[in-house]
Amino acid sequence: MQRIGVFICWCGSNIAATVDVKKVAAAALNEPGVVFSADYQYMCSASGQGLVKDAIREKGLTGVVVCSCSPRMHEATFRKAAESCGLNPYMVEIANIREHCSWIHKDVAEGTEKAVILMRAAVAKVNLNQSLVAGKSDVVKRALVIGGGIAGIQTALDIAEAGYEVDIVEKKPTIGGKMAQLDKTFPTLDCSACILTPKMVDAAAHDKIKIYSYSEVESVSGFVGNFTAKIRKKARFVKEDLCTGCGLCTEKCPSRKTPNEFNEGMNTRSAIYIPFAQAVPKYAVIDPAACLHFKTGKCGLCERTCDAKAVDYNQKDETIERKYGAIVVATGYNVIKLDNFGEYGYTENPDVITSLELERIMNAAGPTGGALLRPSDKTHPQKIVFVQCVGSRGQRPCDKPYCSKICCMYTAKHAMLIREKYPDTEVYVFYIDVRTPGKNFEEFYRRAVEQYGVHYVKGQVGKVAENAGKLRVYGSDLLMNEQIVIDADLVVLAAAIEPDESAKKIATMLTTGIDTNNFLTEAHPKLRPVESATAGIFLSGVCQGPKDIPETVSQASAAAVKVIGLLAKDQITCNPCVARSDELLCNGCSSCEKVCPYGAITYIDKEVNDHGKREVRRIASVNEAVCQGCGACTVACPSGAMDLKGFTNKQIMAEVDAICR
Amino acid sequence: MSVEHESFKPTIVAFCCNWCSYAGADLAGSGRMQYPANVKIIKVPCSCRVNPTFVLRAFQRGADGVIMCGCHPGDCHYSTGNYYTRRRMTMLFDFLDFLGIERGRTRVEWVSAAEGARFASVMNDFVKNVTELGPNRKITDLRTKPEHKEGE
Ligand SMILES: Cc1cc2nc3c(=O)[nH]c(=O)nc-3n(C[C@H](O)[C@H](O)[C@H](O)COP(=O)(O)OP(=O)(O)OC[C@H]3O[C@@H](n4cnc5c(N)ncnc54)[C@H](O)[C@@H]3O)c2cc1C
Ligand code: SF4
Ligand code: SF4
Numbered sequence: 001m002q003r004i005g006v007f008i009c010w011c012g013s014n015i016a017a018t019v020d021v022k023k024v025a026a027a028a029l030n031e032p033g034v035v036f037s038a039d040y041q042y043m044c045s046a047s048g049q050g051l052v053k054d055a056i057r058e059k060g061l062t063g064v065v066v067c068s069c070s071p072r073m074h075e076a077t078f079r080k081a082a083e084s085c086g087l088n089p090y091m092v093e094i095a096n097i098r099e100h101c102s103w104i105h106k107d108v109a110e111g112t113e114k115a116v117i118l119m120r121a122a123v124a125k126v127n128l129n130q131s132l133v134a135g136k137s138d139v140v141k142r143a144l145v146i147g148g149g150i151a152g153i154q155t156a157l158d159i160a161e162a163g164y165e166v167d168i169v170e171k172k173p174t175i176g177g178k179m180a181q182l183d184k185t186f187p188t189l190d191c192s193a194c195i196l197t198p199k200m201v202d203a204a205a206h207d208k209i210k211i212y213s214y215s216e217v218e219s220v221s222g223f224v225g226n227f228t229a230k231i232r233k234k235a236r237f238v239k240e241d242l243c244t245g246c247g248l249c250t251e252k253c254p255s256r257k258t259p260n261e262f263n264e265g266m267n268t269r270s271a272i273y274i275p276f277a278q279a280v281p282k283y284a285v286i287d288p289a290a291c292l293h294f295k296t297g298k299c300g301l302c303e304r305t306c307d308a309k310a311v312d313y314n315q316k317d318e319t320i321e322r323k324y325g326a327i328v329v330a331t332g333y334n335v336i337k338l339d340n341f342g343e344y345g346y347t348e349n350p351d352v353i354t355s356l357e358l359e360r361i362m363n364a365a366g367p368t369g370g371a372l373l374r375p376s377d378k379t380h381p382q383k384i385v386f387v388q389c390v391g392s393r394g395q396r397p398c399d400k401p402y403c404s405k406i407c408c409m410y411t412a413k414h415a416m417l418i419r420e421k422y423p424d425t426e427v428y429v430f431y432i433d434v435r436t437p438g439k440n441f442e443e444f445y446r447r448a449v450e451q452y453g454v455h456y457v458k459g460q461v462g463k464v465a466e467n468a469g470k471l472r473v474y475g476s477d478l479l480m481n482e483q484i485v486i487d488a489d490l491v492v493l494a495a496a497i498e499p500d501e502s503a504k505k506i507a508t509m510l511t512t513g514i515d516t517n518n519f520l521t522e523a524h525p526k527l528r529p530v531e532s533a534t535a536g537i538f539l540s541g542v543c544q545g546p547k548d549i550p551e552t553v554s555q556a557s558a559a560a561v562k563v564i565g566l567l568a569k570d571q572i573t574c575n576p577c578v579a580r581s582d583e584l585l586c587n588g589c590s591s592c593e594k595v596c597p598y599g600a601i602t603y604i605d606k607e608v609n610d611h612g613k614r615e616v617r618r619i620a621s622v623n624e625a626v627c628q629g630c631g632a633c634t635v636a637c638p639s640g641a642m643d644l645k646g647f648t649n650k651q652i653m654a655e656v657d658a659i660c661r
Numbered sequence: 662m663s664v665e666h667e668s669f670k671p672t673i674v675a676f677c678c679n680w681c682s683y684a685g686a687d688l689a690g691s692g693r694m695q696y697p698a699n700v701k702i703i704k705v706p707c708s709c710r711v712n713p714t715f716v717l718r719a720f721q722r723g724a725d726g727v728i729m730c731g732c733h734p735g736d737c738h739y740s741t742g743n744y745y746t747r748r749r750m751t752m753l754f755d756f757l758d759f760l761g762i763e764r765g766r767t768r769v770e771w772v773s774a775a776e777g778a779r780f781a782s783v784m785n786d787f788v789k790n791v792t793e794l795g796p797n798r799k800i801t802d803l804r805t806k807p808e809h810k811e812g813e
Contacts, residue, residue, distance in 0.1 A: 099690025631710030
């Protein structure tokens with residue numbers, strides 16, 4: 001028989017207001033095995049934990065039930081406390097009477113009754129708990145970073161600086177992400193390339209960092225400390241070891257009509273191309289959809305032009321398999337498509353552009369060489385209207401419900417830069433709210449209004465229509481309570497941002513969560529913002545939620561710290577709640593092996609002693625380092641031989657019984 | 662609805678997987694989203710850990726409804742667990758229906774860790790359905806029922 005102690009937490013008034021904790025404590029004493037019960041204001045505090053520890057020692061407890069907040073909050077805390085005074089940590093169970101009880105019920109009688117039942121179920125389980133000892137598994141001292149934007153670059157640099165190997169897998173031919181496309185950056189207005197490209201070069205030059213550009217992660221197997229990833233390196237049709245990045249081929253290429261992705265399609269590029277001058281790694285890549293050699297079998301000019309003999313039309317995709325201890329997702333974002341926003345006429349009118357397109361227009365390396373010219377007739381716009389929250393904070397199916405967070409600031413930046421460089425330009429900004437929380441952000445916005453005379457109009461734009469070579473913008477001014485019409489030359493839409501389209505696939509591949517907007521979910525919104533719920537998988541940058549560069553970089557470094565903390569260990573403790581088959585019951589039927597997603601089960605011939613009868617039988621054997629403890633095999637087993645430690649058939653049945661009692 | 666019916670508070674066992682739906686239930690809690698106290702959650706690592714015998718046991722012991730929640734298809738923490746759940750439970754629920762335990766008393770739902778509101782609405786809906794069906798009298802071992810014990 002166990003000697004169980006039950007500890008009921010008030011959680012201040014969070015629990016105590018809806019659950020009569022004294023009653024629960026009294027009821028506990030009627031449960032089989034319970035020898036002690038107590039309630040306390042904050043069980044997780046040092047003195048609360050002290051209460052638990054003292055009782056373990058003084059009452060000789062063999063099991064502990066803590067009725068408190070979710071085990072996802074403090075199970076680890078109480079298990080550690082138990083362990084510190086010699087009790088096996090797996091003899092501790094939590095009854096969740098906060099999230100699953102006091103917070104969702106209002107009636108004290110009802111809340112108390114439910115808390116008693118949840119306590120009972122936990123006691124019933126602990127009565128059947130057994131001490132479990134966690135195994136150890138080795139940590140592969142290398143990290144994988146998926147996505148090479150500023151987030152991925154920063155994470156990789158920090159990990160590499162700590163002395164561990166990192167691979168960056170970037171799907172585009174170059175790293176850099178969106179930041180490489182930006183012109184100047186708020187709130188300091190320093191040039192984006194000037195602060196980003198040195199980091200790109202550092203990453204490429206670092207002896208601990210390996211960049212797989214133009215590559216994608218195809219599959220991931222394994223578990224924390226020991227993942228195996230298959231990386232598909234797409235054929236560039238250019239040999240990386242020979243290409244010098246001189247760019248001669250790109251000049252000779254006769255196929256020059258492909259929209260240039262780097263300039264948001266506002267000019268064209270050749271079929272063999274280098275994304276931009278500061279690309280890292282700087283190798284040419286052939287786009288087979290545009291290349292005449294691939295389309296007609298003729299041409300071959302680039303191959304003949306290249307002195308380095310780097311062009312190779314027969315190159316094939318290559319698959320590389322590598323092992324990693326930790327994986328960081330840094331897949332970033334994209335600006336939403338505006339096809340469904342007919343009111344702004346984005347698809348019909350070339351002079352209605354997105355803010356990202358404006359970044360390229362203002363950039364000295366962009367399609368206009370940095371001159372502010374409108375796309376239709378290449379004239380200088382005199383009147384510009386910015387529209388904020390396009391597709392953000394909306395309720396229609398095409399809208400995103402969230403705030404994209406960066407648009408208020410970059411719109412202020414654009415308005416300010418334009419007024420600085422072209423003081424004769426009139427600039428209007430339509431906004432719902434101006435949101436500028438952040439260090440020096442509000443001051444930045446005030447400068448746009450006060451120093452640069454940008455006209456901020458609180459209200460939305462209902463329609464943008466072509467009118468005699470101009471764009472007639474119909475908007476409302478909510479403060480003046482009037483409709484306004486502006487004949488503009490250029491309309492700039494601050495389009496919402498959304499996670500990269502690969503986010504869902506990546507989340508599935510890594511068996512980690514995403515929210516309803518496809519942003520990856522962190523393990524805890526406040527306390528574990530850079531870890532995913534899956535051990536060994538970390539989050540960096542906008543893939544987790546909208547962020548500007550300063551925030552992205554902080555989060556990227558935070559993710560790196562978590563990775564370093566993991567890689568610094570030679571071994572990690574495995575989850576001891578793994579499957580085990582009873583060798584006397586197992587008949588070697590192979591049912592369990594078929595359902596195991598990790599291939600943890602093999603069959604061995606073993607001599608067993610079946611009630612005095614000795615014979616060699618084929619029985620299932622679980623590799624405890626590989627088993628992740630899902631329990632699929634336990635249900636597949638027709639002989640009832642397979643069970644899961646920590647969640648045994650008997651334990652769960654006991655919980656069921658206690659609830660239905 | 663009879664008076665007896667209105668005061669009927671069904672016993673409901675909810676099996677929730679550790680990664681998605683248990684966390685979803687936690688989120689419903691932190692969001693203070695109300696659902697009836699009849700629902701008692703048992704945490705399992707994955708919905709695929711739920712053996713059909715657990716469901717039978719619950720009904721045998723007097724549960725009026727049993728619900729299983731897991732990650733959305735494709736999002737299972739263990740890749741494929743919830744597909745097994747779906748197949749196993751489809752068979753089990755048909756079998757239970759045959760025994761007289763109506764389909765309204767059994768359910769499998771997918772609730773992600775981010776769907777607190779969905780967890781609460783699923784539970785509200787399920788409790789409402791089971792309440793309308795009234796007490797479960799099939800396969801219940803009457804010896805486990807208090808009224809029976811009293812009459813002994
Ligand atoms: C118009 C505009 C102006 C802005 N101006 C500013 C500013 O002035 N100041 C500021 O602080 N912030 C600004 N921002 C925000 C800034 O762009 C982001 O904060 C920053 O780029 C986020 O970096 P990231 O690495 O998380 O994402 P990204 O830059 O999107 O990088 C993600 C990278 O991952 C790659 N990738 C995606 N999926 C995969 C996959 N499955 N496999 C491999 N690789 C993959 C992508 O190709 C990309 O290279 C602006 C944003 C916009 C739209
Ligand atoms: S519990 Fe069974 S099925 Fe699941 S990982 Fe372990 S051995 Fe494989
Ligand atoms: S399913 Fe059960 S009986 Fe069959 S091999 Fe696995 S443990 Fe043994």
